[in-house]
Amino acid sequence: MEYTHLSEFSLRSGALTLWSAEVAPGHDWTADDRPLTSVHVRHCANTDANDPRPGRGRWIGTIFEMDAAFDAEDWRETVRLWHVRHEGLRTTLAGHGNPEPERLVLEGDGVVIADEAVTGLESAGAINEYLSDAMELRLSPLVWPHCLLATIEHADTGDFTVLVAADHSVMDAYSQAIVILELRAMYQSVRRGEPVRESVTFGSAADFAALERTTAAALTPRCEAVELWRRFLSGSGGMLPRFEPAISAPSHAAPLPQTSISRKLLPLTELEYVEAAVTARGHRLSVAVFTALAIAYRRAFGYISMRAIMPISTRPDLCWLESMGWFVNVVPLDITLAPDLDLDTSLESTRSALRRTKVANDATWTRALDLLSCTDSPRFGISFLDIRVLPDYQLVESLRGHTLRAESHSPDEVFFWIVRAADGLRLSTRFPAAFPTVEMDRFLYEFTKAMREFAEGVELEAAVPTTLLHDTPVVTPDPAPVPLSTGQPDLAPVPARR
Template identity: 25%
Template sequence: MRVTTADRFAPAPGIFVEYRPESGPGEPSPVPPSFNQAVHLAGGGNIWLAAVFDVPGPVDHARLAAAYRALITRHGTLRSSFAPGPVRLRHPVPAVMHRLPGVPVAALPALLDERCGAFGHPSYLLGVIDRPDVATVLCAFDHAHVDGYSIALVIDDLRRLYSGETLPPTGDFVDHCAEQARLAVAPDDPRLRGWRSFFGPGGVRPPEFPLDLGVAPGETAPQSVELRMLLDGAGAERFDEWCRELGARPFAGALAALAHATHACGGPDRLRLVFPMHTRHDERWRAALGWFTTNVPVEIPALPDPAAATREAATAVRAAIALGTLPLGAVLPHLGGLALRRGDIFMVSWIDYRTLPGAAHHDAIGARHISAVGRADDAQFWFSRTDSGLALRIRHPDTATAGATIARLTDQLAEALTGRTRLLTRT
C-alpha cells in the first residue's frame, strides 16, 4: 500500500466515470455523531481519504456499479449522513446507481472536494478512470465515514465484489457509535489517573510539536507533505527483529527513534504526543468501514542509549494502550473538556498494512491510500509498514521554517533507525 496525498497523485490520462447512488432524504437517527465525527464536523474542513487500485481495462461498468452498490449495502456508515446540528440521518440502500458522463482526469481534484463534503448525502465519490489497458478504481470518502484501516477494507471489498464474490454481512459503524454513546466512566475509575497525570488540571490541551514550524497559535498555512522511505524491506525486517529482542513492538521502537531525532534537533528530552488506537475489539467491527479510533496520550523519553530508549518507549506505549480502553469522549468530561490552541493535533500514527485484509494483493493491483490537501498549523506523522519497508508521511505547514525543520528531523530519524539495524548485525 502506497500512502500519499492528492497533490502527489498524478494518474495516467483517462476519463473519470462517476457512479452516483440514487438516494432520497434521510430519516433522523437517535444515534449522535461519535466523538471523532463531532470534532470533524465542527471543524468545517474538507478532509477526505481515498482508495485507489487498478483493474484490467477497459472496465466492466455494470460490474463495477454493482460492486459499489454492494459496498453501500454492506457498510451502514455509507448509508448515513449528517445535517447541520449536527444530526445523523439514515438512508435506504440505493435502488439504482447512476452512471454520470465522464470527465477528464484533470477535473478530479475539484470533483473530490465537491463530493466529499462533511454534510449532505452521499458524502463520497465513487468512480473509475477508464482506459483500454488498465483502469484505475478511485473512491473517496469524507473522513467521518472511514479511517486508515477502512481504506484497505474498501480496496479488498471492491476487488472481491468486482470479481464476482458475495461477501458476508458485517457490523455497522452506526451501531458502534450507539454503544460508545452509552458508555460512562466512573469518577473513581483508576485509569483516569493516567489521563490526569498527563494533562494536569485545566482541561485537555493536546501536545504540540515541540520544534518551530513558523506558525503561531491561531495561524495556519497551506499544508506541505514530506514523504520518505526510512528503511527498505530488509532494513525494516532487521529493525523489527531488533525491537522484538528488546520486548518492544516496532511502533515503540519508532517512537523512541523519533524522540531521539526531535531532541537532536533542539527539542525536549521527553516527547509528548498522542497516537490513534483502533477500537475494533469486537469481531463485529473487524471488517466494518468506519472511524474506529480513539486518541491516546504518551510521553517518550529521548534517552541516549537506543536499547534503553526502546524499552522505555515500549513500557510507555503499553501504559498508554491501557488508557485507551477508556474512550476519549467519555474521559473528557472528567478532565474539564478540550482546551485547543491549534486546529491540528501533534499525533503519530502507525499502520502495518501487511496485516490488513487483502494485503497480499496490494502490490499487484497498485493499491494506494490518498489523503486530501488542506491547511495545517502543526505536524502530524504517519508510519506505514509494508513489504517494501518502513515509510513516513509528515503533514506540516508549508513555511520555510517548517520545511527546514522537518527535513532535518527526517534525516535524523532515518539515521537513528538505520543505526538500530546495525546494532542487530553486531549481536
Template identity: 30%
Template sequence: MDFLQILDDHVEPGGLVEWIPTVEGGLGSWQRDGRQTSHNHEQHLRAAFEYRARTQREGGRESWLGLAIDFDEPMSVPAVRAAMLAWIDRHEVLRTHVVLKYDHTERYSTPRGTVHLTMSRIGWYTETPLLLEQVAGSFDRATAPLHWPAYRFSTVARAESFTILFAADHSLVDGYSLVTAQYELTELYHAARDGRPHTLAPTNSYIEFSDAERGRADAADGSHPAVQTWREFLTTHGSVPRFAPLTPVDSSPEEPFDIEHPPQQSRTVRLLDDAQTQVLESLSAEAGGNLVAGLLAAMAIAYHRAAPDQEFAVVMPRHTRNDRAWLHALGWFVGLSPVAVDVSDSPDMPTATRRAAQGLRDGRHGASLPFLRVAELLGPPPAPRFVVSYMDTRGTPTATDADAGWARVLRSHSYSGDEVYIWLNRTPSGLRMHSRFPAEQPGPVLPFLGDFAQLLASTAATL
C-alpha cells in the first residue's frame, strides 16, 4: 500500500464533491468532557497556536494524513453518506474537540448520531493535476487542528467508478489508522449499498487511551525506563539525530510550519518483491535480528558511505497499540525510540544486522512514554529531524487488494529545510520505501537512498 504525497497520487478526474461534517448548534451544543488530552495532541495544538499568532495563518497545511480508495462501480450517494456517518459514529475521535487554554486544555464531545454531512459540489475536472491541486488545497484548509472538524471527506465520481478521499490532522490519526480505514470505509459503503449490517468488529475509543496515557505519563518521573533510555542516548549523542550530510540551513525546530522553504521532494520506490523480502528476512534472522534490523543495517551501511559519522542514529516511531482494544481505533498511537548502530569499522551486513538488533532492543523503552513528557523531565531537546518508520500492513483485511493500488495512504506537503523522513512498508507484494527530504539540497539524500536500495537488492539476491 503506497504512502504518497497527495500531488503524487493518480486519482482519475471526474465530478468533485466535498462532504463537510457539521453539528446542529455548533460547538455550543457539545458536552464538556473530563477526559484528558494526550501530550502529543496538546503540544501539537500549542505549536499550531504559536504559528497562527506569529504569522496570522492557520497551521494545518503540513500536518495531515489521508486516504484515497477507488471503487469500480457507479457511486451511490446515499451509501457514501451512510458510510461516512457510520464511520464518524464508530470513531469517537471524530466527534471530539480540544480547546486550548493558557495552562490546560478542555475537551468537548458530541454523541453518536449528532454529526451530519453537508454535500458541496465543487465541479467537474478533466485533468488529474488540477483536481489534486483543488483537493490538496481544500484539505490543507480543512485540517487546521485548532478548529473542528479538523478533517474532511471528498468524492470524485465518474460514470462507472468513483474515489473516496479523506484527510485529517495528525492529532486524530496515524499511519495504522489509515491502513485500517481503507477496509472499514469500504465495508461500511458496501453494507449501506446492500442494505445489510456491516461486519466490523467493535473498537475502543482513542479518547479513552489518551486519558489513561496522560495519567500514567504525568505520574512518571526521571526513573521511568523511557527517560533513562533517552537520557543515555542524548548524553552520548548530544542531541536527537539529524541527517549529517545535509548542510545546515536556517530552519528552527521550534517552527514546524516554516514557510520559508519550498515543499519537500518525495520519492516512492518498490525495493523488493515478496520473495526477495522473505530472503532478506531469513538472512536477518540468521544474523541474530529480524527484518527491521536487516533494513536498518543496510541503511546504516549506506549512511556511513555518505557521512563521516562513526554511528548511524535515527529516531523510530513505534505504535503504542499494545492492547488489542486499540488495534482498529482511529487515533495517534505513536511513541518515539532512538536507535543507534556503530558503523565505525565499516561492518558487513551480518555484523551490522546484529548491531541494529541490539540498537532496537536498547531503544525500545524510549517509546513507552510520550516524547514530550520525556522532554519535560529532561529539558526539551530539538524535534527529531531524521526519522525512519517501519510498518507491516499485511494483517489488515483486503491488504492484498489495497496493495494492488486501489487504496493509498496520503500525506500533506512538508516545508522543512532539514528534515529527512523515510517510511518502510512491508506489504503483501514485498517492501516499499517512501521518503521526503529538503528540496533545496537533495543531492546527499538521493545517493544515500539509491545505495540503500541497491544494497538491499544485492543482499536479497545472495540465495
C-alpha cells in the first residue's frame, strides 16, 4: 500500500458520481456536552473560516477498486449505513473561534445520502483534476459533511473505483486503511440483503475525546511525559526540530507545491533477508528502519543526532479498534548514534530511544507543548507502518488500495512515511520545493544502503545468495499500476492497550 497524492494514482476513466451526507427532513443537530479532542480544537482554530479552499493541503483519503458490479442504490445504502455506524461522521461543531467549540451530533436516522453525477469528463486526467479541486473546495473541519465520497463506474470491466476523502478531524491514517475492507464488506452485505456486521469495536470518537481531554487535563509541568518534551525542546532552542537541510530563508512569494516522492526501496525477497538478519541481531524491523534513517542523516548531512516527531496510534481500548476518527498522538524522537556507527551499537541506541518515547504515548502532545509555552508546529515527522497486522492485507493490495494525502505547499515541512508493505519496503516523502531533489535522493540512497548493511556478515540458516545484497538497484521508482478488471492505521490494527 502506497501513501501518495491522488495525481500519483493511475485512475481509469468512467462515469463519475459524488456522494455526500445531508440532514434528513425533520431532523436537526443536537448539542452534545462531550468535548472535542485537543488536536481537533487546535485543527479548527488553525482553519480560516473565510478560506475558499479549506481543504488545500489538509484533506486525507483512500482510493481502491471495488471487485463488484456497481449498483447506485446499494451503494447509497452502504454509505448511509457507514455514517450510521460511525458517530464521528455525524459530528460537527458550533462556535468556531471560541476557546472551546461546542460538539453537535446528528442521530443516525437523520442522515440521507445525496448523489451528484459529474458529466463531461472523458479522461482519467480530467477526473483526477476535478476530484482534487473538489476536495480542496468542499472539505473543512468547520462545515459538515466532513467526508466526501466518489465512485467511478467502469463500463468496460463492470467494476468501479471508490474514493473516500475527509477532513483530518474525522479520519486518521489507521482509518484510511481499514475503510477499504469495511466498505467492501458493507457493500457485499447490502447487495445480498443481509444486515451489516455489528461490533463493539465501532466505538464513538466522542467518547474517546472525553477520555483524551480528561487525561490531558491531568498533565502537569513536572510530570514524566512533559519533562521528556522539555528536554526534547531544549535541544532546539525551545522549538520543534526541523529537517535542517531543507530550511530555507522565508520568501514573500506564494509557496510552491512540495515535492512528493513514493518509491519501493527494497523488494520483498531482499527485505525478508534483511528482516531475518535484523531478527538474528535481536531487534525488530522498526528498530532497523529508524536506525538506518539516523545513519543516513549522519552520512548525508553530517548531523550527530536525528530529532523528529513521531505520530502514533492512540486507540487505548478495543472499543475503538474499528472506529472512524482522529486517534493520533505525537511523541518526541531523539536518536543519537556513536561516532563509529557500529551497527549493533546503533541498533541498541535506537531501541533505547524508541523506548524512551513510550512515556509520552498517552500524554496529549498539544497539552504538553501548552504547558511548556511552545506554540510551534511540527515540521519534521517520521512514521513507520507495518501492514501485515491488517487482516487480509493482501486483499487490500489486490484492490489497488492506496492511502492519499493532499498536496502540501509548506516551505519547511519534511515528512517520511515508511511502510513494510506486501511487496517490500516502501517510502513516501514530501519536502519543500526549494530543497534539491538530488539531496533527498542522496539521503534515500544512504538509508537503503544502511538497511542492506544490517544483513552483511550475518549467518542465517536459510541463506540467500549474497549477490542479492548488491544487484538490486538502490532506488527504483515504481511503474504505473496495472488496472484490475476483477477482483491501511497507522495502516493496520494495532493491539489495543488496556
